[in-house]
Amino acid sequence: MARVVVDVMPKPEILDPQGQAVANALPRLGFDGIASVRQGKHFELEVADDVDDATLAKIAETFLANPVIEDWVVRRVDA
Amino acid sequence: MARVVVDVMPKPEILDPQGQAVANALPRLGFDGIASVRQGKHFELEVADDVDDATLAKIAETFLANPVIEDWVVRRVDA
Amino acid sequence: MKVGVITFPGTLDDVDAARAVRYAGGEAVSLWHADHDLKGVDAVIVPGGFSYGDYLRCGAIARFAPVMQEVVEAANKGMPVLGICNGFQILCEAHLLPGALIRNHKLHFVCRDQWLKVENNETAWTTRYDKGAEVLVPLKSGEGGYQADDETLKELEGEGRVVFRYVGDNPNGSRNGIAGITSANGRVVGLMPHPEHAIDALTGPTDDGLGMFLSLLDAVVSA
């Protein structure tokens, strides 16, 4: 078994209402100095050892992310 | 400016309907060998250099995550 | 009797909560999220909607609004507080009630008429119901799955603090089919379904929800 992490983020030029809401709230909560916040998704997968990188890339692109509006990064991590 | 990443995940014992839905869908799409999927949130913050680790920890614990149902990790990353 | 109804940016069912208070014979007082006082109300309703868009987590941002600090303080002194839907989520985030609400197990927003069983008729908001009675009110939410750890759940069940339970198939994956719970002193109640949308059979499935607002009237008058 291998552990794989996929981070999916709204593309930089795409509106990110969620990140913006967090960024706007922070000063009200008394936290200053946070210039920007973007919010995306974080997936943690446990995959069989024979699942190769190409398959992982495919899963991320076709399913975990929406390429029209999102970017993504796939990483294998040590368990 | 420093870049900070916060990953927030549902606690292992808490139901994760979104991760579950992904895990269930993958075999139907022809992707085998994915034993489990959990889905959480990924935040990318740009923070002023004088924002210290204690403040970041506080932001994550009181705001970005709900400790009742979620775990979280704060990381500074190189820009 | 004056009942405060809070409006946050993104609150939607505040007009409906105020209408329900009026139908029950009370006076609804509008409270603004940025207010620092409760305008002398006898009770507070935190209504449904999508406060701050429900971005981040439902209720996570609203919980920090100035008016919520006042609500927490008043609740700790015994003021009756009712959180409906988004209001329930806010009360959980504010730690006035234990647990949390997560995405519905089938991931869809669910709007349907839902039967509920009244499990506790001794709270400030439920004395007009018979214990074990079944009521029909709208449920409309995307993140209504009630979650708490085993210990909290045991405590809630053991102390009879589950107020409403879903009847029939579980609409959102809530643990133990929990639709609503109360604080240890029975003054703070939170529930996902919308009693304020069941006060008149013209615009709701029934008028079963009116009982909650009439109960409050009794509680305030007898206090």
Next chain:
Amino acid sequence: MSLDTVKNAESTPDQEQPYKELGLKDDEYARIREILGRRPTDAELAMYSVMWSEHCSYKSSKVHLKYFGETTTDEMREKMLAGIGENAGVVDIGDGWAITFKVESHNHPSYVEPYQGAATGVGGIVRDILAMGARPLAVMDPLRFGPADAPDTRRVLPGIVAGVGGYGNCLGLPNIGGEVVFDESYAGNPLVNALCVGAMRVEDLHLAHASGAGNKIILYGARTGLDGIGGVSVLASETFDDTAGKRKKLPSVQVGDPFTEKVLIECSLELFRQKLVVGIQDLGGAGLSCATSELASAGDGGMRVQLDRVPLRASGMTPAEVLSSESQERMCAVVRPEDVDAFMAVCAKWDVIATEIGEVTEGDRLVITWHDEVVVDVPPRTVAHEGPVYHRPIERPADQDALQADTPDRLPKPAREELLDLIKTMAASPNLASRQWVTQQYDRYVRGGTVLAQPADSGMIRIDEETHRGVALSTDCNGRYTKLDPYTGAKLALAEAYRNVATTGATPVAVTNCLNFGSPEDPAVMWQFEQAVKGLADGCAELGIPVTGGNVSFYNQTGATAILPTPVVGVLGVIDDVRRRIPTGIGAEAGETLLLLGETHEEFGGSEWAHVVHGHLGGLPPEVDLAREKLLAEVLVAGSRDGMLSAAHDLAEGGLAQALVETCLIGETGARVFLEGDLFTELFSESAGRVLVAVPRTEELRFTDMCTARGLPWRKVGVVDPESQALEVQGLGELSLAELREAWEGTLPALFD
């Protein structure tokens, strides 16, 4: 990077410009040069190209849409406070209330990105209603998809439904109806139409115009980003070096933020209440290009805009991009100078960003500057209203005769013993099955005024809590009927929406429409369009209710194949007391008789039966008799007012059989039906002008006497049977409500869960 100023344009008349890539034809570009007496700047070219697009200028449809105006009489106009030409039509419904409503398309964006496309479609139409000065009260969503079991429909439908719900629910607008129709022709081109209805006091009507020199132009709402300006990127690539060019991978997709829109609504309504707004315009397609040129050309002066003051979300945007951006959740207001502070205070209360970006000027030019350099200097009318007008070639399709000649007569009819099963098969077919899988994702309760929502013939909301005055709305269109005969098909769409409204007890008063068609460059499509407009307009004149507005969506096709012509018609009705509404389900009263109003003929052209059982489309659609529809509506409204009807359900696709199944299941009550003549025709014909009503036995005589006296054909077809929990058709047998429910409710979950 150099800025293309007006000065620069004057001195470089021969500079090549990518007008073709921006969709302008040679003669259109020449016309722009003629208007300006020079070449346009990049910013001007961006403005003209988007405002002269089919979508914004109606260049192919204008000559046909005129017919709506020509056929609207003064009498029809009597209750109309605003009509075609405004953001949305406005109707006086009495008691001092004005209702505004409109339907618009968001088809193409929803195919690219279903969730966001549908979401921003809802957001856009809601801002149109808000811009009239009204509080938006409810939404509806007429949708069309490819075959229900096609893999791509699995991608598109759930996303679109989630998007409509995600945006509307978060705005706090109840969804009170819509349509879900499946047909092969929409496979590569789903239709997402969105309707919004709002209310205001008659005196609060706001029209979009910028008048009064010295008045300020304030942009408020979301920041402006690179959304939806894919087209204009050709300008960027000309003026940007390589590194910047990389950033300019411009998204053609817009992302909606319903929370920002909700706040924008409340903020705007407070601005209206405090009378701080002289004129207002929403920003939709074509963004600031549209808002500035439309406001300026509707006013009595010119306008000067400092474009660099627009709050941006992205860095390095060019003037052309700022003008073309379709960032959502923005409004533009005209405000008296002395009110600016108060205006800003209201915006601050709601945390809405507001920026003074210009003012109304003497003169008649729209002048836009970028850091004090003039980048636009145009007569605003030439941008907003004097775009090209085309008389596109029109030709009746060569195969139209063959299509009409291929009647359903040749199709084998079911044997008598197959009919009971057929009722179930039809009820389970995708176009007739319960829409609950979709509608469960929409909040129909919020605001506490919803009297009827799905499943009902029309959605109904209470407008006034004191008097109980309310309105009902229905949208309809059967694209197969329109394909067989666009003129009659459009009338049939109107007739059905009209009948649906009357079936709930409301009096129909006004019409909106969204005309979804294929390419206007195809003469056959233009023929369909012309015929449909004629049919709709003539139908409205016969019924005596005006078209108050609408929207045209062309280029709906996959390759060379156009969608079924789909003129979606929305009808608005008024009811003085919503407590008199007629519900859809039987069983509300003990002892009800079932009557069928109207006449049944053997009409199967374009029917659901021909489609489901034989995959056949041919012949002629059912006949339409609008005088009869009018009479039927009057009888229904009278029946509601005098409390003679306990339930009513309109007969449409699937005929009487489907109406019976639905009225039983919705009312959770059984019925016994006795029919005469050819049972297949009785059950499945789709003759227009028919409604099934349930009449309490005590009212039966009074009601049938009224029908007879007024010359409306009626027939007793059965009785409600609260004991049976089954639908029994005498001579055929019975179907239990449980098995019918399983058939009717099982289909969509099985396909999309």
